[in-house]
Amino acid sequence: xxxxxxxxxxxxxxxxxxxxxxxxxxxxxxxxxxxxxxxxxxxxxxxxxxxxxxxxxxxxxxxxxxxxxxxxxxxxxxxxxxxxxxxxxxxxxxxxxxxxxxxxxxxxxxxxxxxxxxxxxxxxxxxxxxxxxxxxxxxxxxxxxxxxxxxxxxxxxxxxxxxxxxxxxxxxxxxxxxxxxxxxxxxxxxxxxxxxxxxxxxxxxxxxxxxxxxxxxxxxxxxxxxxxxxxxxxxxxxxxxxxxxxxxxxxxxxxxxxxxxxxxxxxxxxxxxxxxxxxxxxxxxxxxxxxxxxxxxxxxxxxxxxxxxxxxxxxxxxxxxxxxxxxxxxxxxxxxxxxxxxxxxxxxxxxxxxxxxxxxxxxxxxxxxxxxxxxxxxxxxxxxxxxxxxxxxxxxxxxxx
Amino acid sequence: xxxxxxxxxxxxxxxxxxxxxxxxxxxxxxxxxxxxxxxxxxxxxxxxxxxxxxxxxxxxxxxxxxxxxxxxxxxxxxxxxxxxxxxxxxxxxxxxxxxxxxxxxxxxxxxxxxxxxxxxxxxxxxxxxxxxxxxxxxxxxxxxxxxxxxxxxxxxxxxxxxxxxxxxxxxxxxxxxxxxxxxxxxxxxxxxxxxxxxxxxxxxxxxxxxxxxxxxxxxxxxxxxxxxxxxxxxxx
Numbered sequence: 001x002x003x004x005x006x007x008x009x010x011x012x013x014x015x016x017x018x019x020x021x022x023x024x025x026x027x028x029x030x031x032x033x034x035x036x037x038x039x040x041x042x043x044x045x046x047x048x049x050x051x052x053x054x055x056x057x058x059x060x061x062x063x064x065x066x067x068x069x070x071x072x073x074x075x076x077x078x079x080x081x082x083x084x085x086x087x088x089x090x091x092x093x094x095x096x097x098x099x100x101x102x103x104x105x106x107x108x109x110x111x112x113x114x115x116x117x118x119x120x121x122x123x124x125x126x127x128x129x130x131x132x133x134x135x136x137x138x139x140x141x142x143x144x145x146x147x148x149x150x151x152x153x154x155x156x157x158x159x160x161x162x163x164x165x166x167x168x169x170x171x172x173x174x175x176x177x178x179x180x181x182x183x184x185x186x187x188x189x190x191x192x193x194x195x196x197x198x199x200x201x202x203x204x205x206x207x208x209x210x211x212x213x214x215x216x217x218x219x220x221x222x223x224x225x226x227x228x229x230x231x232x233x234x235x236x237x238x239x240x241x242x243x244x245x246x247x248x249x250x251x252x253x254x255x256x257x258x259x260x261x262x263x264x265x266x267x268x269x270x271x272x273x274x275x276x277x278x279x280x281x282x283x284x285x286x287x288x289x290x291x292x293x294x295x296x297x298x299x300x301x302x303x304x305x306x307x308x309x310x311x312x313x314x315x316x317x318x319x320x321x322x323x324x325x326x327x328x329x330x331x332x333x334x335x336x337x338x339x340x341x342x343x344x345x346x347x348x349x350x351x352x353x354x355x356x357x358x359x360x361x362x363x364x365x366x367x368x369x370x371x372x373x374x375x376x377x378x379x380x381x382x383x384x385x386x387x388x389x390x391x392x393x394x395x396x397x398x399x400x401x
Numbered sequence: 402x403x404x405x406x407x408x409x410x411x412x413x414x415x416x417x418x419x420x421x422x423x424x425x426x427x428x429x430x431x432x433x434x435x436x437x438x439x440x441x442x443x444x445x446x447x448x449x450x451x452x453x454x455x456x457x458x459x460x461x462x463x464x465x466x467x468x469x470x471x472x473x474x475x476x477x478x479x480x481x482x483x484x485x486x487x488x489x490x491x492x493x494x495x496x497x498x499x500x501x502x503x504x505x506x507x508x509x510x511x512x513x514x515x516x517x518x519x520x521x522x523x524x525x526x527x528x529x530x531x532x533x534x535x536x537x538x539x540x541x542x543x544x545x546x547x548x549x550x551x552x553x554x555x556x557x558x559x560x561x562x563x564x565x566x567x568x569x570x571x572x573x574x575x576x577x578x579x580x581x582x583x584x585x586x587x588x589x590x591x592x593x594x595x596x597x598x599x600x601x602x603x604x605x606x607x608x609x610x611x612x613x614x615x616x617x618x619x620x621x622x623x624x625x626x627x628x629x630x631x632x633x634x635x636x637x
Contacts, residue, residue, distance in 0.1 A: 001516050002509055004502075011504035011545075315500045318459065319561070320489020321517055395488075396459045398500060399450060399573055 004325065005332030019301055020337055023294065024344020027375060030290040031349040032357065034367045037283045039360035044173040044271035048264060051092075053121045053237035054246045056262045057253055065094050065234035066173055066267075067275045072259065074187070074233045083252055085244035090114040091233040092122040093186040096172065099146075099179060100155040106146050108179045109172035110156060112186020112233070121237035124180055130165035136182055141165040143177035156181065157189045173271050175359040183233070191230040201227060291378060299382035302334045306386035310393055318395035326390050331383045338379035342372055405470055406434045406601035407456070407569045412465030414451050414624075425451040427624035429465065433601035435568065438592050440612055440631060441605045443621035449605050450573075452621065456603065457492055457571050458484045470568040490518055493562030493570035493600070497577045499554035501546035501561075507533075508542045511560045518565060532560040535597070536590060552583040556590065563594055572604045581610045588614050
């Protein structure tokens with residue numbers, strides 16, 4: 001038995017190819033949306049992986065430092081370093097901001113890292129160009145996605161920094177590229193006020209009789225000095241010694257330091273389950289809407305194609321063609337349209353859309369396989385309207401009268 | 402596969418019920434022998450198309466009896482379960498317009514019927530080509546329907562009606578879109594094929610050009626058939 005669907009497609013291949021391409025672009029967007037979600041999850045995992053930490057010590061009862069603000073004193077790390085099972089502990093600050101450069105600005109997550117060198121938690125684990133930060137101030141290492149170049153000068157608040165090294169895949173959970181600067185600079189950047197604000201604060205302090213008491217020399221100076229430094233960091237990153245269970249070490253820190261400590265799996269749960277949960281829901285809704293739109297388009301196209309063949313279907317029925325042959329004709333065309341669309345969609349998502357999206361698009365083979373199955377199911381369901389119309393065709397229509 | 406032609410006795414077809422009932426066919430008696438071509442003529446609304454649909458097992462008559470070959474196919478109710486198979490295997494159709502499937506080439510348009518009946522593709526195509534030879538369209542076997550002239554398309558449609566060697570062919574105004582010469586050529590082909598395959602052919606027509614060629618004619622008026630001898634003009 002010949003394939004009626006195949007012959008019809010070959011006969012009007014232009015119509016099918018162009019329709020399939022249109023559908024393919026829609027499928028490409030759908031696959032890209034799935035890829036964006038996967039990219040967000042991957043960004044979150046990369047952020048955790050690249051921090052080099054096993055534990056995140058944050059302000060008590062917060063989900064910091066990524067999902068909620070967290071502020072702890074910058075000397076806590078010393079006590080943690082001495083606890084059993086802790087191999088290394090290092091302060092870290094994170095600040096998402098617009099980083100100004102000569103031509104415009106770039107949104108980035110600025111990480112303040114403790115002095116030392118690679119291997120200390122928080123430091124970029126590898127570079128693709130340049131060198132690591134070696135000076136205590138005003139040097140930066142930037143992710144390549146920021147578009148910055150080695151030697152370029154950037155401005156964070158009032159201070160200028162020189163980019164000395166480039167790294168790769170160091171991004172925040174939002175996909176913003178990371179820029180690493182020395183911890184002290186980052187602490188200053190987090191709390192630095194403009195000159196007018198500093199003057200105003202000093203004046204208000206001086207005018208406060210509680211801080212400017214007659215007969216207590218040095219009190220006002222001490223208070224003003226304490227107001228102009230920032231002794232806080234967002235978190236302490238802890239690397240656990242080999243042979244120790246991170247959960248045991250975390251429990252010990254929780255008990256003795258009265259801080260909240262997250263293990264790697266808990267932090268991943270916070271990032272994926274809470275921080276990007278809303279974005280994931282939005283993407284899921286987009287996927288549902290795009291799937292419905294795709295279904296409607298396929299259903300409309302197949303219905304239109306079928307209605308264009310009503311006379312032929314009537315003749316086929318009159319000459320004794322079985323219903324299943326007619327169903328096969330319509331359904332195979334619908335699936336063929338879906339397959340053409342999927343191939344075009346996969347190619348466009350991989351080669352056209354993913355490279356130009358500002359966010360990282362991770363196209364997983366499993367997602368493509370699920371997408372293919374979904375496209376086939378959608379095409380089968382979409383062809384039902386056309387099949388119902390075809391089965392209602394009266395063979396007497398071929399005779400007329 | 403000749404059988405004994407088609408015999409219709411007391412066929413009736415009623416639309417509606419009670420006060421609104423209308424008899425499209427009141428009393429149809431016909432017999433067409435194997436190898437015979439008869440004309441069925443009548444004015445608009447006389448019941449020609451309804452009769453054709455009843456004979457083609459497309460709609461169910463209300464009463465009467467139809468014998469196709471040796472088998473009673475209708476006797477106050479269908480005696481055949483699978484009407485599609487009946488249409489596919491035992492009734493050939495030739496329409497006013499050829500209604501060829503536009504996405505199949507000429508050979509597959511004809512070979513499709515035996516394929517639907519389960520005949521292997523190669524054998525089905527062989528059957529189609531044999532008919533093309535007899536109908537003088539062998540040279541267009543690979544063409545698409547849109548590449549054929551009107552006369553060629555109608556000959557291919559005749560081949561499709563004949564390909565399963567049905568005992569009866571129902572031709573609904575097969576010469577309507579053709580000029581005199583081509584119309585007579587089609588009737589000549591139908592007569593030739595009727596004799597060759599011993600097929601009973603009923604030609605519904607208004608076409609004054611071809612009416613004189615029938616040896617027997619059935620007139621249908623107000624749902625009743627009347628038989629009359631035709632002129633049987635020589636087609637050669």
